[in-house]
Amino acid sequence: MIQVRFFARVREALGEDSLQLAHSAEVASLDALHEHLCQRGAKWREVLSEVNLLRAVNHDVVHGDQALVAGDEVAFYPPVTGG
Amino acid sequence: MIQVRFFARVREALGEDSLQLAHSAEVASLDALHEHLCQRGAKWREVLSEVNLLRAVNHDVVHGDQALVAGDEVAFYPPVTGG
Amino acid sequence: MPLLPAACSVRVQRDDFDIADLQRSVLQDDAGAVVAFTGYVKAGPEATVTAIDLEHYPGMTEKSIAAIVQEAQQRWSLKSIAVVHRVGRLAVGEQIVWVGASATHRGDAFEGCEFIMDYLKTRAPFWKRELGSFGRRWVEARASDQSRAQRWHKN
Amino acid sequence: MPLLPAACSVRVQRDDFDIADLQRSVLQDDAGAVVAFTGYVKAGPEATVTAIDLEHYPGMTEKSIAAIVQEAQQRWSLKSIAVVHRVGRLAVGEQIVWVGASATHRGDAFEGCEFIMDYLKTRAPFWKRELGSFGRRWVEARASDQSRAQRWHKN
Numbered sequence: 428m429i430q431v432r433f434f435a436r437v438r439e440a441l442g443e444d445s446l447q448l449a450h451s452a453e454v455a456s457l458d459a460l461h462e463h464l465c466q467r468g469a470k471w472r473e474v475l476s477e478v479n480l481l482r483a484v485n486h487d488v489v490h491g492d493q494a495l496v497a498g499d500e501v502a503f504y505p506p507v508t509g510g
Numbered sequence: 511m512i513q514v515r516f517f518a519r520v521r522e523a524l525g526e527d528s529l530q531l532a533h534s535a536e537v538a539s540l541d542a543l544h545e546h547l548c549q550r551g552a553k554w555r556e557v558l559s560e561v562n563l564l565r566a567v568n569h570d571v572v573h574g575d576q577a578l579v580a581g582d583e584v585a586f587y588p589p590v591t592g593g
Numbered sequence: 594m595p596l597l598p599a600a601c602s603v604r605v606q607r608d609d610f611d612i613a614d615l616q617r618s619v620l621q622d623d624a625g626a627v628v629a630f631t632g633y634v635k636a637g638p639e640a641t642v643t644a645i646d647l648e649h650y651p652g653m654t655e656k657s658i659a660a661i662v663q664e665a666q667q668r669w670s671l672k673s674i675a676v677v678h679r680v681g682r683l684a685v686g687e688q689i690v691w692v693g694a695s696a697t698h699r700g701d702a703f704e705g706c707e708f709i710m711d712y713l714k715t716r717a718p719f720w721k722r723e724l725g726s727f728g729r730r731w732v733e734a735r736a737s738d739q740s741r742a743q744r745w746h747k748n
Numbered sequence: 749m750p751l752l753p754a755a756c757s758v759r760v761q762r763d764d765f766d767i768a769d770l771q772r773s774v775l776q777d778d779a780g781a782v783v784a785f786t787g788y789v790k791a792g793p794e795a796t797v798t799a800i801d802l803e804h805y806p807g808m809t810e811k812s813i814a815a816i817v818q819e820a821q822q823r824w825s826l827k828s829i830a831v832v833h834r835v836g837r838l839a840v841g842e843q844i845v846w847v848g849a850s851a852t853h854r855g856d857a858f859e860g861c862e863f864i865m866d867y868l869k870t871r872a873p874f875w876k877r878e879l880g881s882f883g884r885r886w887v888e889a890r891a892s893d894q895s896r897a898q899r900w901h902k903n
Binding site: 515517518519522562566569570571585587588589590591592593 | 887888
């Protein structure tokens with residue numbers, strides 16, 4: 428399985444805080460997973476196309492694409508605003 | 511009168527923490543007062559010739575010479591080391 | 594997980610914190626200087642904010658702060674670092690975050706503490722939502738926070 | 749005497765101070781950031797110092813710190829500043845000085861606080877004498893303190 432998590436504005440706009448997907452060729456990389464989620468509908472494509480969207484795999488920010496393996500946890504979220 | 515005060519290493523080396531001098535032509539300026547004090551003896555000249563010695567008039571640091579008037583308070587002290 | 598350097602602590606919690614206790618926690622033998630930053634909930638320029646909700650990403654939050662603390666320890670000569678960041682509902686005026694760094698010399702403590710805050714603001718997964726007369730709104734990331742953080746980037 | 753800006757305080761005292769009280773004293777409406785520096789008596793690299801005697805120049809001390817606080821208020825956007833500096837006999841590990849600055853934005857609080865410390869170290873008439881197994885010795889002024897202070901000089 429791939430665990431997918433959404434936070435803050437992204438979580439709220441999607442109305443979901445997490446998803447579990449079976450690992451497959453369709454979600455074999457971060458970019459593939461991203462496109463797979465966009466195909467869930469217009470709202471998903473809009474929210475996940477936000478220019479400042481950040482992606483993390485297993486709690487590390489990832490810039491660019493990366494292969495995913497079963498057990499990975501992927502997160503999509505907006506720029507951080509803590510502190 | 512001119513009130514003269516000494517602090518820290520300078521106070522200790524001179525064995526004095528303050529002096530009162532009548533205002534006169536001999537102490538009409540900071541440089542004149544400085545030389546007047548040096549003439550009190552070899553120890554005074556040595557201590558008051560220290561290259562880093564600082565001088566203040568009425569609680570303000572003075573760089574260079576300045577006229578003194580009756581009632582002024584003059585201080586001689588080494589570089590500060592608080593904080 | 595980045596190893597938290599010795600004598601350092603990172604806490605993410607709902608409860609308030611005591612700055613005197615935290616200050617004691619970073620004191621070490623011969624630490625001549627402690628610099629401490631405390632962040633508070635602001636009402637905003639028009640005083641319309643009454644509270645904030647602070648969301649975070651459990652697990653990633655602790656890991657990213659530990660990495661920031663580790664980098665600060667590598668770049669400056671610091672005796673001890675403590676970071677506490679609150680999450681959940683916080684009213685205007687409440688304490689949000691405390692970052693303290695102790696060092697032999699104050700320059701290290703000032704730079705280390707400011708570096709940690711600047712990186713925390715741009716790298717740790719916290720999100721603020723303001724509550725008030727306007728309803729609820731997500732706080733937008735500030736370009737000035739990005740440029741403050743970039744000052745520390747190595748060439 | 750330079751006028752101390754509103755909401756600022758300067759104290760020179762023998763007694764110890766409470767950093768939580770001082771932090772509260774600089775909190776203002778909508779001050780989102782407080783940066784606080786605390787200085788402690790150090791045992792020194794060979795741990796031979798047991799205490800210090802802090803001498804000062806009453807009257808000039810308060811005046812020179814007020815001038816430093818006033819300059820900080822002019823150069824940064826600060827809500828409130830408090831400075832407390834102890835004098836007399838202080839044992840290793842005791843608190844010597846606290847400087848706190850509150851601001852809307854943390855950059856002002858960090859720079860204002862560090863500026864005040866750097867100027868305090870080079871302009872306020874305090875002198876430290878260390879006591880220990882070596883007897884008594886005056887602390888010499890450090891060139892690094894001069895160069896830190898010079899970073900803030902205007903062109």
